[in-house]
Amino acid sequence: MAKTMIKPYEELHRQIYGYILPEVPSHDGYVKVGDTKRETKVRVFEQVSTAGLTPKILFERTARRSDGKWFRDTDLHRFFELNGIEKAKLGTATEWYFFNGYLEKAEQLTDKYINLDYDEVQMDDSKSNYILRAEQNRAVELTLDYYNSGQEPREFLWNAKPRFGKTLTAYDFVRRIRATNVLIVTNRPAIANSWFDDFQKFIAWQEPGMKFVSETDALKGKAMTLEEFVDYALSKEYWSISQITFLSLQDLKGAKFFGGSYDKLEWVGSLNWDLLIIDEAHEGVDTELTDAAFDKIERKFTLHLSGTPFKALASNKFNKNQIFNWSYVDEQQAKRKWDYINNGSNPYENLPQLSLFTYQMSKMIEERVSRGLTLDNEENVDYAFDLNEFFRVDDRGNFEYEASVRKFLDNLCSGHFPFSEGRQRDELQHTFWLLPRVNSAKALEALLKEHPVFKDYTIVLAAGDGLSLDYDLEQEASDFKKNEKSYNKVRAAIDAAKESNGKTITLSVGQLTTGVTIPEWSAVLMLNNIKSPSLYFQAAFRAQNPYEFEVDGKLYRKENAYIFDFAPERTLKLYDEFANNLSGDKIETSDKREEGIKELLNFFPVIAEDEAGNMHELDATEVLIIPTRIHSREVVKRGFMSNLLFTNISGIFAGHRVFNEILDKMRPEKNKRLMPRRDVVVTDPMIDDDGNVAIPKEVVINKTDDLFGPGIYRIVETIDVPGTSHVEITKEIEKKFADGFAGLKKTFDLTNAQVDEVKEEVGNYVADAVKNTVADYQAEVKAITEDFTQRIEESKEKGDATSVVELEVQLAEKKEEASRVFTDNLNEEVGSTIEAAVEEQMAKVEEAKKKTTEDDVRDHLRGFARTIPAFLMAYGDENTTLDDFEKNIDEPTFEELTGITIDEFRKLRDGFEFVDDDGNNRKVPGLFNKVVFNASIQEFFATKERLSNYFDETLTEDIFDYIPPQKTNQIFTPRRVVNMMVDMLEKANPGLFSDYNTKFLDPYVKSSLYIAEIVRRLHNGLKEQIPNSEERIKWILENQVYAIAPSNIIYNIVKNFIYPDDLEISTKNLIELDLTIFLDEANWQNRITEAFGGEDLKFDVIIGNPPYQEEAKGTSSSDDPIYHLFMDQAYKLSKKVMLITPARFLFNAGKTPVAWNRKMLNDPHLSVEYYEPDSRKVFPNVQIPGGIAVTYRDSDMDYGKIGTFVVYPELNAIKKKVGRTRPKSIREIIYLQNKFNLDNLFDDYPQYKELIGSNGRDKRFRQNIMERLDVFSSERSGPDDIRVLGLIRRQRSYRYIPRKYVEPTDWLDKYKVFVPFSNGASGTLGEEPARMISTPVLGMPGDGMTQTFIGFGAFSTETEARNLLLYIKTKFARAMLGILKVTQGNKPATWKYVPLQDFSDASDIDWSKPLSEIDMQLYEKYRLDESEIRFIEERLAVME
Secondary structure, eight states: OOTTSOOOEEEEOOEEEEEEOTTOGGGTTEEEEEEESSOHHHHHHHHHHTTTOOOEEEEEEESBOTTSOBOOHHHHHHHHHHTTOEEOOBTTBOSEEEOTTOTHHHHHHHHHHHTTOSOOOOOOTTOOOOOOOHHHHHHHHHHHHHHHHTOSSOEEEEEEOTTSOHHHHHHHHHHHTTOSEEEEEESOGGGHHHHHHHIIIIITTTOTTEEEEOOOGGGTTTSBOHHHHHHHHHHOOSSOOEEEEEEEHHHHHHBGGGTSSBSOOHHHHHSEESEEEEETOSTTTSSHHHHHHHHTSEESOEEEEESOOHHHHHTTOSOGGGEEEEOHHHHHHHHHSOOHHHHOSOTTTTSOEEEEEEOOHHHHHSSSOOSSOOTTOOSOOGGGGOHHHHTOBOTTSSBTTHHHHHHHHHHHTSTTSTTOTTHHHHHOOEEEEEOSOHHHHHHHHHHHHHSTTGGGSEEEEESOBSBOOOOOHHHHHTOHHHHHHHHHHHHHHHHHHHHHTOOEEEEESSTTSSSOOOTTOOEEEEOSOOOOHHHHHHHHGGGGSOOEEEETTEEEEEOEEEEEESOHHHHHHHHHHHHHSSSSSOOOSHHHHHHHHHHHHTTSOEEEEOTTSOEEEOOHHHHHHHHHHHHHHHHHHTTTOOGGGBOOGGGGGGOOHHHHHHHHTSOOEETTEEOOOOOOOOOOOOBOTTSOBOOOHHHHHHHHHHHHOGGGGGOSOOOOOSSOOHHHHHHHHHHHHTTHHHHHHHHHTOOHHHHHHHHHHHHHHHHHHHHHHHHHHHHHHHHHHHHHHHHHHHHHHHTOHHHHHHHHHHHHHHHHHHHHHHHHHHHHHHHHHHHHHHHHHHHHHHHHHHHHHHHHHHHHHHHHHTTHHHHHHHHOOTTOOGGGTTTTSOHHHHHHHHSSOHHHHHHHHHOEEEEOTTSOEEEEOOSBOHHHHHHHHHHHHHHHHHTOOTTOTTOOOOGGGGSOOSSGGGOOOOHHHHHHHHHHHHHHSTTGGGOTTOOEEETTOSSSHHHHHHHHHHHHHTTTTSOSHHHHHHHHHHHTEEEEESSHHHHHHHHHHHSOTTSOOOOTTEEEOOGGGGTTOTTHHHHHHHHTTSOOOOOSEEEEOOOOEEOOOTTOOSOEEOHHHHHHHHHHHOSEEEEEEEOGGGGTOSSSOHHHHHHHHTOTTEEEEEEESOGGGTSTTOOOTTOEEEEEEETTOOOOOOOSOOSSHHHHHHHHHHHTTOOOBGGGGEEOOOBBOHHHHHHHOGGGGGTSHHHHTOOBOOTTHHHHOTTSBSSOSSTTOEEEEEEETTEEEEEEEOGGGBOOOSSTTSEEEEEESBOOTTSSOSSSOBOOSOOOEEEOTTEEEOTTEEEEEEESSHHHHHHHHHHHHSHHHHHHHTTTOOSSBOOGGGGTTSBOOOOSTTOSSOTTSOHHHHHHHHHHHTTOOHHHHHHHHHHBOOOO
8 A cells, every 4th residue: 555545444354273383393282373364374474484384274264253253363262271272381472272182173162162152151351460572571671680780870761652561561570679669650640540450450369468559530449548558558467568559740749748739648758669660751740840759759769661751861861771662663663573483473463553644734724835935925824834823712712813724624625635535534534633722622623513524523622621721731631530531522422423434533632642542543633833752752642552343244453543744844853853862872963863764764654745745755864854944945935034033032031121122123024014113012921931921820829819719719618418419519619709700800801701601611610520529528428337337236246335436436537537538629629720710811811911022023023034035145155154144244234124233133143141130140042043044045045046047938936036125115026027028128129139239227226137137138139149158148248238226235136146157247337326315416317427437328228117205204104206206317318218117197196296297198208008006916915006007208209198097998988988978077066074163163172272283273174083182072062063974993983063163164054975085995996896985975964074085065955965975876987986096095186087967856867766777877878888888887896
């Protein structure tokens, strides 16, 4: 089967067989009985072929009984033993049976077993002996050797993966050292049952004096309590009493003796233990707090058990002779190379092989996969590289990036993804999905249940349990009660699904990741950004449990298990660690690491997407290089505006002002746009040294006290509950803490729904706690009562009155103690539950504070990072690294573009030391990820090299697709637009590029693409005149093309891109000069001549993209245009000029002077070659109102004046037809906002002089005036008040103002129509149907308006105004408005070509008809043809 296929299950054709080895005397009379899923002969000869033996097969049968049940060889072996057949003692072999010359009996007994031809006899499963496998025995022997050597430290590590059999092997070690007191501590209480079950099955019956002691919840009613063990020990006189005591790490750390808060477990610290076994000693256990707890335990030896002890090995805690290794590779090698002759059945045969399929989340959620800078996609998808961020949930319980999450689920069901339609989806019937937070799991559950594919699955939420605290994976995994409850839910769901041929998905945040077995899971989906290899592979191995099942009489086995991962850049690093960092040997060379990965890949293949998006198997080299490649390619693709470049962001909270001051100087970047400079928002969240939110326990307790009162910790008093319902107790408890939720709501600004949700969660948790605690209490009281009642009766029968009295006193004391324990336990549960509810809300507040600052820091850093590609292009090379990035950069240019000095950059890069307020020396690390930064530089130069040949016409992109423009004046012109313009130039001037005397100038070069394209075309056109290619290029660059760069960085970019490194070519035709400084000068040409060395140049052609505006200065809020000045100067320099500029002047709109607009529209030498109303189609992500135009001016040509520029031919034809009727313009009945009577206003409100613009002289009702002046009220103050329409908090609102404060107008007391002054996205004609205007409203007599609206008409009757309102809504009127309306604004002048109608009853238009019919009347009135009508109908949206 191809490894890229997803196929967990294979059909088994299980055969049972028996054979003998006639050539081996020691095996005379013995029959080997085993099973196989393959052809018997092949399997048997494989087993013995290496020894050169020839077996004789006695029989083979299908391993299925007559009742239809499949069986294994071990079942048959037990039947042999019941019938007195002895198992051979041939070393470690377990499948040879002695038939003493009656070999045929083996076949006879096999047939009897298959045909059920026997009386059912059961062996005692509770008592089983064991023989350690070779590797298990090796673990014990190595540990024993070290134990007996007396070496220090007295610790040993078993680094063995799950299913090695650590518990049984550890018990064997206990027996071998004859330990009396053994303490087992685990961070995973859920594995308590496996320790207890193995003890009962293999040890207890062989060691009668050894007892299993534990009071963990998982073993209540099974294991002895401490008290029971003490009673037992005191009752025995012989010395061979020993204990295996099992504790959870949580209990240990919670005890006062070990630094916790509770009075318990003092005896653990007072005993000198022979052996401490720390089970699953991985990341969560190996902490300072845990080590401090373990230091309190006196012991002679410590045995650590873990499958993934990465931290311990990395810290050199163990040397080589303190470690036994049994890895996944060891297991799979043993599976393939098992010695069946000497070792019997292969215990690893049914263990599936793991495969890791990894997909890139960012590709899954992008609309399309793009190679270059995605400037047309405003959204930054860095969140897709952090799964915890990707699945972040907002306060309403919804995903912040819900659209992306939905897209992820959709894609998960398509293409080559795991749940694609067909066989692949059917194979994955039961899967385990690991998420970062409880609220993420809940939000995903909701989406899955409504998803068209996943709604058919049973979704099991195994995360949290009532409370939605964002536990980390370790906390969730170590909570036994929650794990047990979730396990039962999963088991019930899967069992039910089997009955109905259904499927399940289990969502977890850490529960069920260890200590439990769900055989049916065939895959784990990693949706959690786990960075710890220990936690990652602990969870990953959940799918590797053996599983066999039967369908329609056919037997199937899970042969393959899968990990589906969506962060390859993270996962492949973890895979490297898994392959190389678990042996105890330090592997530092890349060659050695590659060897380790290569070996692991043999048994644990990694499947990932290639460049074409197809799944393929990775080799070792790819595993090592892909992580940095993914990040670096993403960074380069995003123009370095990526958060992947940054690290140690939480350093901003170190409290030192230097970082803040430097960051404040940078302009932040949002959605690929530079924003105005502002200070970083620095909050003060409660965080730990690693930058994670960490709320001190005492702070939580104090806040809980404030909200609920200290009584919350003693909410239940001692009570007698022999018959009390747990429901009644729950109600009483809920009454006592109900009032605290009002404080919770107020403190954390929660909605009623949010408070109700918290109440419900707390209530559910408390109800469960009460139910379980009451049940335990009642069972204990019952047991105590029955025990003492029997003993009292026995004393009474003996007539021992004194004993009766003593026993009755003891019974009362026991009941009282049970009652005290009951109330203590319940109070602890209730108190911790309320604390958790408070902590959850506090954590949300702290997380929000932390995220606000960190996001803002990243915004500012991206503002800096967007300069990196330009700096690299201008000053860097392939050897540039983060360490010397600034080496060659011109310092003034650096500060101009970034806002900070080079020294300040070095502080951001390297970090710095400082002394804090307490006098402590502190070190703040740098904010750049060195590995990603350097890899991205290399990726950038590799991309530059790939795109460097601008003579290659097959290239569809260029390096400037990866370089963000550094100023709004320096936006790069896309290559396709450059080519289009040069095509137009060549079309207007045939043979232009075959003339070696023609001189071309780009007067404001930015990307140099105009020059590159001209050089390329001249190179092709001059082949005959200058045959030698190098000479031709030299001639062109030194004599025909000229460029003026406005800055040093642009100068270097152009020089590095245009001029070949391998040719000696003068760069004299490229100069650095910012012409915008001299735009108003008459001697502009002289400036240029001087800059080019005094040569009196005559340019034949000017082509380019001039600067559009000068950035706003002082108090101005908008930029002033300068492109018109540039155009004028260019026309003086050359007869032929082709420029791309804003197009507003064509409509006599914008801020260019009206006189200049008219001059251009009446210039007969000017032609509009191209117009695009949506500027983003020309310059991705750049919004320029009015669109973009390419104009060509040739002073030798007469094109006729433009006059009125109309974009669409159909609209121009309509304009002409309407014009022939010589109509009046609706412009004649338009007026602007109301005005104040300032004298009256200031008489009553003199303070308003400070609030009204122009030093109190501005009469106009400005847009926000109703919010600023309280003279506008929401209620009438008098019958003559004027009702004013405006905006309040961006919502249309009416306010009243006394008439005496308003200047009278002739329209104020008339009927009219108010139209919003501007309209947003659909305010201009385009491809999509446009509204052109926002909804107009009818104005009544006495109604006024602010500057937000313009007014139409002043009618005596309401009917006329209503008819005007209808007319404005018609498609016809709005189409005519579209002739001049090319921006959002509705200035009165833009209505010039909308013809005025008669709105009275005498009108030639029947205004009583629906709008669509009114439009048809207008079409007929102006004699529009079908194409013109179709144009209006398709381009204009309907208004109701």
